[in-house]
Amino acid sequence: MISRKVYIYNTLSRRKEEFIPVHPGMVGLYVCGPTVYGEPHLGHARPAVTYDVLVRFFRYLGYKVRYVRNITDVGHLEHDADEGDDKIAKKARLESLEPMEVVQTYTIAYHDAMRRLNTLPPSIEPRASGHIIEQIELIKRILDAGFAYESNGSVYFDVPAYNKKYRYGILSGRNIDDMMANTRSLDGTGDKRSPYDFALWKKASPQHIMKWPSPWSEGFPGWHLECSAMSEKYLGEEFDIHGGGMDLQFPHHECELAQNTASRGQGGVKYWMHNNLLTVNGQKMGKSLGNFTTLADLYKVYSPMTIRFFILQAHYRGTLDFSSEALSAAEKGLKRVLQAAKDSKTLSHSGSGANPEIEKLTESVMDALCDDLNTPVALARIFDAVKFVNQAKDGSLRLSDKDFETLAELFDRIVPDVLGLVDEVQASSEEKTVEGLMDMILEVRREAKSRKDFATSDKIRDRLNSLGITIKDTKEGTEWSI
Ligand code: ZN
Secondary structure, eight states, X not given: OOOOOOEEEETTTTEEEEOOOSSTTEEEEEEOOOBOSSOOBHHHHHHHHHHHHHHXXXXXXXXXEEEEEOBBOSOOEEETTTEEEEHHHHHHHHTTOOHHHHHHXXXXXXXXXXXXXXXXXXXXXXXXXXXXXXHHHHXXXXXXXXXXXXXXXXXXXXXXXXXHHSOTTTTTTOOHHHHHHTOSOOOOSTTOSSTTOEEEEEEOOTTOOXXXXXXXXXXXXXXXXXXXXXXXXXXXXXXXXXXXXXXXXXXXXXXXXXXXXXXXXXXXXXXXXXXXXXXXXXXEOOGGGTOOOBHHHHHHHSOHHHHHHHHHTSOTTSOEEEOHHHHHHHHHHHHHHHHHHHHTTTSOBXXXXXXXXXXXXXXXXXXXXXXXXXXXXXXXXXXXXXXXXXXXXXXXXXXXXXXXXXXXXXXXXIIIIISOOOSOOOOOHHHHHHHHHHHHHHHHHHHHHHTTOHHHHHHHHHHHHHTTOEEEEETTEEEEEO
């Protein structure tokens, strides 16, 4: 039996609530995953690490967790749901690729970047393009319930009609009546009856590549629809937790909630969780600001584990500002924890009884994590444990068998298994082989250069280039990237 009470801040009720699962002992978690049209970047790291710790913590407590995280590979248009190019189709056109080549490339890149952050893979990772039938069925149900209409081959969610029966805006705290009262013209735009309506199905233009047949037109589903369809399919009509970044609250999750309610008479989600966003040197992260840091670039400077530690130092609902100073501090903090974990295994058991200060540490860490996943407080208590290990190391404190038991629970279970902090994620054997070969090749090139055999060193560089490997000579040595 799971005896601990976990409290989660529910965006819907705007307060912390005791977590009571729909099915005893089980957690159904749905998290909005990436739209795979570009290199994974820093913005992907925070939700991935946050929900990874949530999953790990529930499993540690003894829950069976079904963690569903989707891949958006269709229908995410440039301007939210309804307008502009499909992000993936646009990338495909720019790079003369098939859209599914774009999806495959960036899904692999995303998986690799997340694996290095030591995030566990989801239990199910459904793709939007693999669930077109489910999405069409869902549209039919919303149409039958009277909360959608067809217009020129597209289908739109009827927000004013929905708002008459239910309330639209409850998740993001918007009042649609006020919004409508403040809008001069309530005339729809294009095929929409009201400017608040959003697309469930979009008729495709002739040049649009990713399209499917439907009762209404050859087209594609609206972006918000996939998460309603796939969460219901894999977690049921009512499930426990829906997570995502704060930027998804509106319109994405608000629309999801409306779609769920319109089709099945209930919102379907017990707890809505939202992680705050990352800022870079105090500014919101985004491509337009030029602070769009890819994880691949970042990993060259800071280890993925440092980034993970840095993320856990802030509460997931709090702001987190990325700067090189903060990252350097995180690097040092992580080192201290991992060193203490190693030291705790080599210290002598010379004390007796149990040190009450040490004994209560595990309990305090558990309390912090049960309190809406308060990782910064949990880490502060782990640093207390680090302090005790260091005191034992310099001989000013004697540790007993009982103390070592507590420290082992902290350093061998909670730090690696719940917080996911480990020395470094093991590279795959293939990566190790490539790294070994590159070391060897660059050494041969260095030797050629040192005896002024530039023909050989240039030939090595050119051959590597033709394999897609670029090398750069710096003061510290030669850097390479694929
Ligand atoms: Zn979603």
